[in-house]
Amino acid sequence: MGAPSEAELLGIWERGEGQWPWRRALALLAGAAPGAAEDELASMPIGRRDAVLLDLREQLFGSAFTGLTACPACGEEIELTFNASEVRRATANGDGPFTVNAGPYEVTFRLPVTADLVQLDGVSDLDAARAALLARCVTSTLRDGAAIAAADLPADAANAVTARMSEIDPQADVSFDVACPSCAHAWLEPFDVVTFLWTELASWARGLLFNVHQLASAYAWSEDDILRLSPVRRNAYLEMLQ
Ligand SMILES: [Zn+2]
Structure with a gap:
């Protein structure tokens, strides 16, 4: 699959922001499978859906993940770093029943x-x-x-x-082993690709819109004009504004 363009990603964010997680999952999935009907995407088993979203995440933001969690035993805040391969599971073989x-x-x-x-x-x-x-x-x-x-x-x-x-459908219910560096307590940390990818997409979208705001304020260019600039050229203008 081709990665969605910046404008498409902004559209995905716009459709899912402030919505229930399932709505966000469908917006992301539509970006990964353009042209697919919504009811077709909505009837994909969760594991197959999340495997597609994990692929999309790797395509957009790479294979390395960083997250924060808290030790359930001592409350210590822990930075988690893991790779996509550690949260990739098999997907269901067949649709049942x-x-x-x-x-x-x-x-x-x-x-x-x-x-x-x-x-x-x-x-x-x-x-x-x-x-x-x-x-x-x-x-x-x-x-x-x-x-x-x-x-x-x-x-x-x-x-x-x-x-x-x-x-x-193991990809539908993913967790991985974590041990607390302070108290050695070990537990299974759940991983939800929709939450993860959405948080990253939202942060990316806000960053891009802030850049659009800076350039539009300085040059009175339209949002379309600014989004049409390549990231390299956009960054060059942003540097000149510093
Ligand atoms: Zn602990």
Whole structure:
């Protein structure tokens, strides 16, 4: 895929800024797959989506990641540096449906997609969100061979379904090992490519708009004119303004 142009990236930022994370994910995904229909992108399993977004991130900002986290044991703030290869996982093989057996229960399901997350906007309770997600993704629930409602699955059977989803689609649920340099506490740090890439894109967009503001103020050029300048030429003018 070709990398989106500066103007396209600004458009992605404009569409996703202040929006729910799923909306941002779709805006980024549309930038990586121009011409694809939104409902097609929204029905990609999360892992496949995030693999595309990880590729996009490498293309735009490189393979090295830097982030901040806090040790859950001692509160020490830790700078994390890692490579894209450390957060790259396999993606689901096939679209399902998939089946998991837990005790007397046999559950058939498909993998969560971005369109499922749309329904979770404003659901802040984690258990309620998970139940809503299962209700959408579970297509059949049997107990000793007889159909029951997905909502009647006991917690351990529901856990078995979500665990199986992560096994099938590892890129959808990424975490990596971190150890605290101060107290040696070790934990699994979650990695969300959408949050990461969005933060970087927003910071890049604000930097670019600030440069547009400086040049427009000094030369009365239009935003279009300024964005048409190559970054090299734009920076040369910005240096002259210092
Ligand atoms: Zn610590």
